[in-house]
Structure formats: C-alpha cells, structure tokens
Amino acid sequence: MRYAQLVTGPAGSGKSTYCNALVQHGFNTKREINIVNLDPAAEYFSYEPFIDIRNLIHVQDTMEDEDLQFGPNGGLLYCMDYLIKNADWLQGQLGTQEDDYILFDCPGQIELYTHLTTFRKLIALLQSWNFNLCCVYLLDVQFMTDGAKFVSGTMSALSVMVNLELPHVNLLTKMDLISKSTKKQLDRFLEPDSHALLGDIELNHSWFNDKYKRLTDAIGQLVEDHSLVRFLPLNLNDEENLSDILLTIDNILQFGEDQDVKTKDYDVIDEEND
Numbered sequence: 243m244r245y246a247q248l249v250t251g252p253a254g255s256g257k258s259t260y261c262n263a264l265v266q267h268g269f270n271t272k273r274e275i276n277i278v279n280l281d282p283a284a285e286y287f288s289y290e291p292f293i294d295i296r297n298l299i300h301v302q303d304t305m306e307d308e309d310l311q312f313g314p315n316g317g318l319l320y321c322m323d324y325l326i327k328n329a330d331w332l333q334g335q336l337g338t339q340e341d342d343y344i345l346f347d348c349p350g351q352i353e354l355y356t357h358l359t360t361f362r363k364l365i366a367l368l369q370s371w372n373f374n375l376c377c378v379y380l381l382d383v384q385f386m387t388d389g390a391k392f393v394s395g396t397m398s399a400l401s402v403m404v405n406l407e408l409p410h411v412n413l414l415t416k417m418d419l420i421s422k423s424t425k426k427q428l429d430r431f432l433e434p435d436s437h438a439l440l441g442d443i444e445l446n447h448s449w450f451n452d453k454y455k456r457l458t459d460a461i462g463q464l465v466e467d468h469s470l471v472r473f474l475p476l477n478l479n480d481e482e483n484l485s486d487i488l489l490t491i492d493n494i495l496q497f498g499e500d501q502d503v504k505t506k507d508y509d510v511i512d513e514e515n516d
C-alpha cells in the first residue's frame with residue numbers, strides 16, 4: 243500500500259504552505275513525506291517537488307499555443323485533462339515504492355473539486371496504483387468568522403466531499419491572523435453540538451430577507467444535526483497541532499496499521515509457543 247493526501251481548497255487558502263510545513267515536520271520527526279506539484283500554473287515554491295506536473299505541461303503552453311489560445315482558467319482545466327490522458331507519465335514518475343507517503347499539492351480552482359470529473363478520474367487512477375487516499379480541504383479562517391460565512395464555507399466543503407467521495411478532513415488555515423475575540427467566536431462554531439451557529443445568524447443578520455434567513459437556518463440545522471462537516475484549526479507554528487492533524491489523517495489512511503498487524507501476528511505466535 244501507498245498513502246497520499248490530496249491537498250485541495252480555494253486559491254490562496256494555504257495548500258502549498260501546508261504541504262511545505264508537513265514535509266518540514268516530517269523532517270523533524272524523521273519521517274519521509276514527499277510533495278507532488280499538480281498545479282501547472284505554479285511559479286514559485288518554498289519546497290522542492292518530488293514530481294512536478296510542469297515537467298509534463300505548463301499552463302503557459304496552452305495559452306501561447308496558436309490552436310488552443312486558452313485563458314489561465316481554461317488552460318488549467320486543459321492541463322488537468324492532459325494529465326489524465328497521459329496518466330502513464332504520472333504512474334512512471336510515482337514508481338512502485340511501497341509505503342510511500344505523498345502530498346498532492348493541487349491547484350486552487352475550486353470547480354475542479356466541486357463539480358468537474360477530472361479529479362474523480364485522478365482519484366480512480368491513484369487508487370488503482372495502490373494508493374490509500376484522503377482529501378484534505380483547506381479553508382482560510384478569515385472567510386469563516388461569522389455565522390453566514392461559516393455556513394457558506396461549510397457548504398463548499400460539503401460539495402467537495404460529495405463530489406470526490408473520499409475520506410475527508412477540513413482544515414482552517416491562517417489561524418495566526420485572527421484576533422483573540424474572533425477566535426473565541428470561532429470556537430463556539432467549532433464545538434460539536436452547539437447551536438452557536440444558528441444563534442449567530444439570528445442575532446447578527448437581521449437584514450437577511452426572511453426567505454434567505456430561513457434557508458440558511460435550515461442548512462445550518464441540517465449540517466449540525468447530521469454532523470456532516472467538522473473543521474480542525476491548523477496552526478503552522480505549533481508542532482503539536484501539526485502532529486495531531488497528521489495523526490488524524492494517518493488513522494484515516496490506515497497508515498502504520500500494516501506494521502501493527504504484523505506485530506500482532508507475532509504476538510499471537512509467541513502466545514501459542516508459550
């Protein structure tokens with residue numbers, strides 16, 4: 243088995259920064275984690291990608307090509323389809339190393355995750371190459387700081403979950419940028435089974451016209467009643483926080499469980515021999 247996180251989220255939500263931080267954390271804890279850059283428009287990296295889609299195709303190629311003449315967004319979608327059509331390239335680059343742990347640093351065009359099929363195809367390919375996958379969806383906490391925004395961010399996470407059908411973890415990034423009082427308010431939203439979210443919409447958004455308010459209430463209630471979406475705060479300056487998040491994702495990926503199973507087998511044999 244091999245293991246991978248698909249690091250997704252809107253433009254600028256902190257995907258590449260998170261990937262880099264995990265690799266550094268891996269370095270500190272003697273654990274090898276590699277990054278695959280899947281963003282054909284990336285220009286600058288704070289990390290050295292293990293594999294880089296830009297060696298296959300660069301978004302600039304699709305914009306300058308006389309026949310294609312794409313703009314940046316159409317060009318990106320073309321590049322992702324090109325990657326799927328040339329999956330052999332990616333398969334060759336990934337090799338067949340057992341127990342590899344990979345972060346796929348994905349592009350920030352949200353439509354790739356919410357309704358297009360390109361990523362579903364990529365996921366099916368990776369699974370056929372023996373990857374256990376987890377989707378990690380990053381959202382900038384600054385867009386989650388009041389009830390209405392929180393519901394909207396929650397819906398975006400939900401639509402990615404429904405479209406990709408993968409085990410899923412939501413992370414709130416840039417926690418260091420919000421004030422203490424905002425953080426307090428956020429804590430109320432993050433607490434399971436609290437009705438803070440609904441209360442907040444009631445109090446602060448009386449200007450909402452009735453119909454929208456009822457809709458937002460209903461969505462908030464649905465998400466809360468069914469525990470559909472949870473967010474974990476990500477704090478890059480806190481090694482313990484990174485370690486907790488990595489452990490949560492490892493458990494979802496069943497990373498390390500094979501080793502446990504092997505040890506358990508030995509235990510059973512030992513007991514039988516006793």
Ligand SMILES: Nc1nc2c(ncn2[C@@H]2O[C@H](COP(=O)(O)OP(=O)(O)OP(=O)(O)O)[C@@H](O)[C@H]2O)c(=O)[nH]1
Pocket residue numbers: 251252253254255256257258259260281348349350351415416417418419478
């Ligand atoms: N203060 C702070 N800044 C952050 C954090 N994470 C990311 N940033 C900054 O936010 C900006 C965008 O971060 P990236 O990691 O490039 O975001 P991305 O999701 O990879 O962006 P795209 O690939 O363009 O979609 C950069 O200037 C980062 O330095 C964080 O936790 N705290």
Ligand SMILES: [Mg+2]
Pocket residue numbers: 257258259281284347348
């Ligand atoms: Mg990036």
